[in-house]
Amino acid sequence: MFKTKLIISAAVFALTFSACSSEKDEAFKDNCGGKAPGGAVGILMDISQDLEMGKATMNQIESDPNTYPILDSASNPIPYEHIYRIRTNILNSGKVYYKDDFPWRVRIVKDDNTLNAFCTPGGYIYVYTGIIKYLDNETQLAGVMGHEIAHADRRHGANQMLKIYGVQALIDIFTSGSTQQLANIAAQLLALKFSRSDETEADDYSVRYLYGTEYDPQGAKYFFQKIGTQGTPEFLSTHPNPENRVSNIEETWKCLGSGGNNGTFDQRYLDFKNSLPK
Numbered sequence: 642m643f644k645t646k647l648i649i650s651a652a653v654f655a656l657t658f659s660a661c662s663s664e665k666d667e668a669f670k671d672n673c674g675g676k677a678p679g680g681a682v683g684i685l686m687d688i689s690q691d692l693e694m695g696k697a698t699m700n701q702i703e704s705d706p707n708t709y710p711i712l713d714s715a716s717n718p719i720p721y722e723h724i725y726r727i728r729t730n731i732l733n734s735g736k737v738y739y740k741d742d743f744p745w746r747v748r749i750v751k752d753d754n755t756l757n758a759f760c761t762p763g764g765y766i767y768v769y770t771g772i773i774k775y776l777d778n779e780t781q782l783a784g785v786m787g788h789e790i791a792h793a794d795r796r797h798g799a800n801q802m803l804k805i806y807g808v809q810a811l812i813d814i815f816t817s818g819s820t821q822q823l824a825n826i827a828a829q830l831l832a833l834k835f836s837r838s839d840e841t842e843a844d845d846y847s848v849r850y851l852y853g854t855e856y857d858p859q860g861a862k863y864f865f866q867k868i869g870t871q872g873t874p875e876f877l878s879t880h881p882n883p884e885n886r887v888s889n890i891e892e893t894w895k896c897l898g899s900g901g902n903n904g905t906f907d908q909r910y911l912d913f914k915n916s917l918p919k
């Protein structure tokens with residue numbers, strides 16, 4: 642009797658759980674190809690593994706201040722206030738699937754010579770002062786951060802690690818908690834180049850995230866128009882060329898209804914740049 646009850650309650654739980662999860666998934670569908678994150682990684686890997694990989698990568702980054710000179714958040718409250726505002730605006734768009742599941746921790750890397758930003762699986766975001774100082778307004782940076790957030794929210798890095806290691810090897814690493822093997826994963830994630838389709842998807846989701854915020858949804862387009870063929874591998878190598886990316890972003894925006902705001906926030910962005918160490 643007890644056993645039967647247990648089985649029934651487990652079945653009810655499973656049904657309830659899948660109903661909730663598919664209701665959420667429904668809300669993330671749109672007519673422009675938008676859908677909940679899925680694919681092989683969605684079936685085979687729990688998001689707790691994205692978080693593990695993200696933490697391991699964060700540890701690697703933040704124990705290497707020569708390569709990654711992180712701007713201290715406690716002694717630099719003003720620049721962090723600016724970058725937290727951009728992050729919060731994106732997260733509050735209602736379009737980030739794992740908004741409440743990942744920490745979305747953001748850190749500024751104090752390196753004026755590097756035009757880069759990236760986000761690990763599980764939502765650890767790094768933005769270089771080089772790219773902040775190079776851009777003209779807050780909407781361009783929001784477009785870039787939307788793109789980076791999308792790589793984590795769509796689980797692109799986790800999916801790549803799944804392809805490289807296979808599911809059993811990854812589970813073994815997480816179960817054993819081997820520091821060395823986690824460090825190897827972190828090193829691979831830091832050297833990762835995303836596929837063209839992942840890049841295109843991250844561009845599309847940048848538009849979706851910004852749509853409904855105070856920013857122009859095509860922030861990423863203005864970024865690509867400005868950066869052209871400069872920048873780092875995260876934005877450029879193995880990627881669709883910048884012209885194709887610009888037109889893809891335009892198409893996504895048109896498909897979503899050609900709406901949204903058109904704020905660029907030039908003055909506020911200037912205040913952000915001026916608050917950074919010289």
Ligand SMILES: [Zn+2]
Nearest residue numbers: 835840843875
């Ligand atoms: Zn990218």
